[in-house]
Amino acid sequence: xxxxxTHGYSCQESDxxxxxxxxxxDLLHFDTLYxxxxxxxxxxxxxxxxxxxxxxxxxxTRFVAVDISRTSAGKARQFARSLDLKNVRFQVQDINSLSFxxxxxxxxxxxxxxxxxxxxxxxxxxxxxxxxDGGTLTAIEGDHGSACFYPDSDAARKAIQCQVRIQADxxxxxxxxxxxxxxxxxxxxxxPFVTPRLVYANDGRPDLVEGFTRKxxxxxxxxxxxxxxxxxxxxxxLFDQGIRDLIRTAEPGGTFCYTFFKAQAVK
Amino acid sequence: xxxxxTHGYSCQESDxxxxxxxxxxDLLHFDTLYxxxxxxxxxxxxxxxxxxxxxxxxxxTRFVAVDISRTSAGKARQFARSLDLKNVRFQVQDINSLSFxxxxxxxxxxxxxxxxxxxxxxxxxxxxxxxxDGGTLTAIEGDHGSACFYPDSDAARKAIQCQVRIQADxxxxxxxxxxxxxxxxxxxxxxPFVTPRLVYANDGRPDLVEGFTRKxxxxxxxxxxxxxxxxxxxxxxLFDQGIRDLIRTAEPGGTFCYTFFKAQAVK
Numbered sequence: 001x002x003x004x005x006t007h008g009y010s011c012q013e014s015d016x017x018x019x020x021x022x023x024x025x026d027l028l029h030f031d032t033l034y035x036x037x038x039x040x041x042x043x044x045x046x047x048x049x050x051x052x053x054x055x056x057x058x059x060x061t062r063f064v065a066v067d068i069s070r071t072s073a074g075k076a077r078q079f080a081r082s083l084d085l086k087n088v089r090f091q092v093q094d095i096n097s098l099s100f101x102x103x104x105x106x107x108x109x110x111x112x113x114x115x116x117x118x119x120x121x122x123x124x125x126x127x128x129x130x131x132x133d134g135g136t137l138t139a140i141e142g143d144h145g146s147a148c149f150y151p152d153s154d155a156a157r158k159a160i161q162c163q164v165r166i167q168a169d170x171x172x173x174x175x176x177x178x179x180x181x182x183x184x185x186x187x188x189x190x191x192p193f194v195t196p197r198l199v200y201a202n203d204g205r206p207d208l209v210e211g212f213t214r215k216x217x218x219x220x221x222x223x224x225x226x227x228x229x230x231x232x233x234x235x236x237x238l239f240d241q242g243i244r245d246l247i248r249t250a251e252p253g254g255t256f257c258y259t260f261f262k263a264q265a266v267k
Numbered sequence: 268x269x270x271x272x273t274h275g276y277s278c279q280e281s282d283x284x285x286x287x288x289x290x291x292x293d294l295l296h297f298d299t300l301y302x303x304x305x306x307x308x309x310x311x312x313x314x315x316x317x318x319x320x321x322x323x324x325x326x327x328t329r330f331v332a333v334d335i336s337r338t339s340a341g342k343a344r345q346f347a348r349s350l351d352l353k354n355v356r357f358q359v360q361d362i363n364s365l366s367f368x369x370x371x372x373x374x375x376x377x378x379x380x381x382x383x384x385x386x387x388x389x390x391x392x393x394x395x396x397x398x399x400d401g402g403t404l405t406a407i408e409g410d411h412g413s414a415c416f417y418p419d420s421d422a423a424r425k426a427i428q429c430q431v432r433i434q435a436d437x438x439x440x441x442x443x444x445x446x447x448x449x450x451x452x453x454x455x456x457x458x459p460f461v462t463p464r465l466v467y468a469n470d471g472r473p474d475l476v477e478g479f480t481r482k483x484x485x486x487x488x489x490x491x492x493x494x495x496x497x498x499x500x501x502x503x504x505l506f507d508q509g510i511r512d513l514i515r516t517a518e519p520g521g522t523f524c525y526t527f528f529k530a531q532a533v534k
Contacts, residue, residue: 145415146524150445152412178417181469182520192471196524198463202448253449257413257463257526 023211027197028111028140028260029053036060038106042088043095043127044068044113048076054109055085064105066093096123100130107131111140114183118171124187131267137189139263143177146198146259147217149249156249159242162228163221169231177261189265197260203252213250217258221246290478294464295378295407295527296320303327305373310362310394311335311380315343321376322352331372333360363390370399378407381450385438391454398534404456406530410444413465413526414484416516423516426509429495430488436498444528456532464527470519480517484525488513 032054034040038061045051045065055063067073070092077090093099095113108127114120127137144164149156167174176183181194201208222243229236249256299321301307305328312318312332322330334340337359344357360366362380375394381387394404411431416423434441443450448461468475489510496503516523 143415145419146413148410148412148442148445148526150449152442152445175415175419178415178419178522178524181471181522182417185470185520194467194469194471196465196467198465198526200461200463200528202461203452204448204459204461253452255445255448257445259415259465259524259526261467 023207023216024199024260025053027199028262029057032057032109032138034058034061034107038062039064039104040107040109041066041100041105041127041130043098043108043110043123044116045076045090046072046112048079050109050111051076051080051088052083052085055080055088056083059087061087063088064091065089066091066095066098068092068094096126098126098130102129103132104130105132105135107136107138109138111138112142114139114180115141115167115174115176116170116172120173120176121183121186124183124189128187128189128267133267135267137184137263137265137267139180139184140260141177141180142174142258142260144174146177147257149213149246149256150254151245151248153242153245153248155238155242156245157242158234159221159228159239159246162233162239163224165233166224166227166231177259180261180263184263184265189267192263192265194261194263197262199256199258199260201250201256202254209250209254209256212258213254213256214247217256218243218246218250290474290483291466291527292320294466295529296324299324299376299405301325301328301374305329306331306371307374307376308333308367308372308394308397310365310375310377310390311383312343312357313339313379315346317376317378318343318347318355319350319352322347322355323350326354328354330355331358332356333358333362333365335359335361363393365393365397367397369396370402371397372402373399374403374405376405378405379409381406381447382408382434382441382443383437383439387440387443388450388453391450391456395454395456395534400534402534404451404530404532404534406447406451407527408444408447409441409525409527411441413444414524416480416513416523417521418512418515420509420512420515422505422509423512424509425501426488426495426506426513429500429506430491432500433491433494433498444526447528447530451530451532456534459530459532461528461530464529466523466525466527468517468523469521476517476521476523479525480521480523481514484523485510485513485517 040063042065045067051065065088073090073092080088108131117123164174184192199212201213228234307330309332312334318332332355340357340359347355375398384390431441451459466479468480495501
């Protein structure tokens with residue numbers, strides 16, 4: 001995986017990820033609740049966008065948030081300190097090879113991370129290892145193949161495909177959401193339960209239009225422009241048209257749909 | 268619109284539509300509830316699959332179900348009689364030019380019908396005409412562009428595109444779901460509220476795998492094979508591969524997602 005690719009490393013990306021986390025909080029996290037005193041591993045915390053939500057929603061739960069990037073973990077720690085979150089510790093760790101003993105955690109939480117893993121099944125097996133028997137896994141991922149919008153646009157779909165391709169070239173999978181159920185089953189978890197969480201932005205939901213269609217999804221696709229054009233994946237004019245068409249879906253009369261998948265399962 | 272195309276005219280199609288209606292009942296209709304004594308128009312009842320659900324869930328509501336096809340309306344009437352539904356009357360009518368006076372109905376219900384209309388906006392305007400002031404519209408449509416599945420398959424996506432293309436050539440739009448919100452707004456309704464209803468079939472939901480992935484969606488795509496091949500939209504072998512790949516998504520470890528959109532609005 002190229003270190004300069006993964007979402008979350010640049011400042012602009014940090015802003016985008018915090019925006020994304022805020023507008024999607026209810027949809028993704030209304031049921032992310034942990035008991036008092038339990039110990040939860042957040043695997044791949046990035047700059048701490050999800051950490052903030054987890055720690056605030058569960059003030060009496062203890063979190064250990066790890067990330068392979070020292071820079072990201074440092075930003076997350078600073079962010080948590082600025083919010084006065086007292087129930088999280090941060091560590092630099094590779095989630096594919098954790099230093100924790102087996103059966104260390106009551107729960108494991110992993111969000112927007114498996115999409116970047118070359119071997120997401122192996123990652124899930126490692127996360128299962130550090131989970132206590134009877135402990136739960138929560139995994140959340142998006143799926144770019146679920147994006148559908150009005151007005152439809154071939155250029156927009158091609159621009160999205162650039163992001164899918166670039167992520168695949170870096171060893172990831174932007175379409176992993178649909179695959180969460182079989183992955184969790186194959187990793188050995190039981191009682192797998194996966195619920196799709198669909199964002200449907202339209203004129204009746206200006207918060208989603210602004211926070212999701214524009215600032216999250218379109219901003220993310222726009223972010224791969226230079227790499228896509230440099231790699232000859234697309235003509236620059238066509239890419240720009242695709243972005244304009246995505247922005248059009250955020251204007252009056254436009255709609256945008258995207259599905260996240262949330263898996264919950266037991267060891 | 269070609270009379271031999273529209274879903275619901277053949278016997279096999281009738282079976283498929285009843286299967287679809289049963290497995291999706293909770294998802295689409297848990298909130299399709301009308302007050303006692305109110306009068307509801309079902310616009311485009313086809314062979315009566317939705318009519319059965321409406322009439323049973325709302326035994327004290329009166330329904331008038333209309334369809335442009337005398338054959339379909341006749342089958343629907345027979346079906347309703349066989350189920351002893353006493354609160355529905357059937358009529359042969361063109362929903363784009365209804366014989367009812369303006370403001371005749373308390374509510375209008377239209378499901379899997381706008382997708383076949385050459386001018387869905389015009390249809391909605393006509394449906395709004397026969398609605399009393401303060402009455403409600405309920406419209407439900409699918410969107411083939413929302414289909415995403417695992418394992419992914421280019422052949423399957425091309426087979427689905429054949430159905431989309433054939434429906435478009437017949438004047439319809441298999442991707443209309445995403446467009447419901449702006450259509451309802453443009454037709455003059457107020458308080459538009461559109462909720463996506465996502466079907467996610469996986470090993471944990473064998474009822475959906477069988478009832479939706481196989482018997483509804485794959486059966487529908489399979490149904491356009493002869494026309495697709497005859498029209499040179501696709502090579503027969505590729506189409507067959509696409510169907511096999513869709514069936515594969517209904518086997519262990521496969522997943523299938525599809526989104527319906529339900530609009531509710533007020534005149």
